Amino acid sequence: xxxxxxxxLFLSMQEGKNYTIYCNYSTTSDRLYWYRQDPGKSLESLxxxxxxxxxxxxxxxxxxxxxxxxxxxLHITAAVHDLSATYFCAxxxxxxxxxxxxxxxxxxxxxxxx
Amino acid sequence: DVKVTQSSRYLVKRTGEKVFLECxxxxDHENMFWYRQDPGLGLRLIYFSYDVKMKEKGDIPEGYSVSREKKExxxxxxxxxxxxxxxxxxxxxxxxxxxxxQPQHFGDGTRLSIL
Numbered sequence: 001x002x003x004x005x006x007x008x009l010f011l012s013m014q015e016g017k018n019y020t021i022y023c024n025y026s027t028t029s030d031r032l033y034w035y036r037q038d039p040g041k042s043l044e045s046l047x048x049x050x051x052x053x054x055x056x057x058x059x060x061x062x063x064x065x066x067x068x069x070x071x072x073x074l075h076i077t078a079a080v081h082d083l084s085a086t087y088f089c090a091x092x093x094x095x096x097x098x099x100x101x102x103x104x105x106x107x108x109x110x111x112x113x114x
Numbered sequence: 115d116v117k118v119t120q121s122s123r124y125l126v127k128r129t130g131e132k133v134f135l136e137c138x139x140x141x142d143h144e145n146m147f148w149y150r151q152d153p154g155l156g157l158r159l160i161y162f163s164y165d166v167k168m169k170e171k172g173d174i175p176e177g178y179s180v181s182r183e184k185k186e187x188x189x190x191x192x193x194x195x196x197x198x199x200x201x202x203x204x205x206x207x208x209x210x211x212x213x214x215x216q217p218q219h220f221g222d223g224t225r226l227s228i229l
Binding site for chain 2: 009031033041042043044048050088090101102103104105106107
């Protein structure tokens with residue numbers, strides 16, 4: 001059964017600094033997703049990673065996938081306040097071969113302070 | 115853009131009531147999902163559906179049922195609401211016709227309080 005663990009769960013960082021959020025998963029997952037959730041809002045898809053070594057970047061966020069290590073990372077470069085949100089990673093679920101099921105991590109609450 | 119609409123943002127009900135949460139998507143997606151989101155627990159899958167009248171249990175189906183009579187609408191039913199069902203409920207849809215790797219699109223959520 002697929003389990004997804006994120007760390008840290010809480011992250012307070014200063015503007016301009018870099019940091020990485022880690023997402024480990026327990027069994028083979030052929031797809032890995034990153035989502036962002038602002039307070040009181042829904043989840044917004046950020047990245048879809050499908051193969052070993054995949055790297056995707058959007059602005060100050062860069063996501064990567066290492067399927068051998070069962071690890072995905074979300075790297076934040078020169079953080080700004082607007083990046084404050086909760087970030088979730090999610091892997092393809094065990095029963096969801098064709099149904100798109102996902103198993104979510106518990107989320108990382110990021111707070112960027114001036 | 116895909117639009118997933120949940121009928122209520124906030125809902126307050128009493129213990130023992132039968133509660134209906136409605137979700138509608140506008141893109142003819144086959145697959146729809148209901149999650150609940152609790153602090154420190156992330157999102158947990160309650161039920162999903164991959165076609166009209168088809169449903170599958172997720173990780174925490176106890177105390178819930180679902181209905182999918184039309185492709186665009188997926189309803190979550192709390193048969194007899196209890197206080198431990200107070201939570202944020204999120205509906206999602208995904209277009210598997212474009213490939214199984216498409217991201218799920220989420221509604222704004224319904225914050226349900228059971229008194």
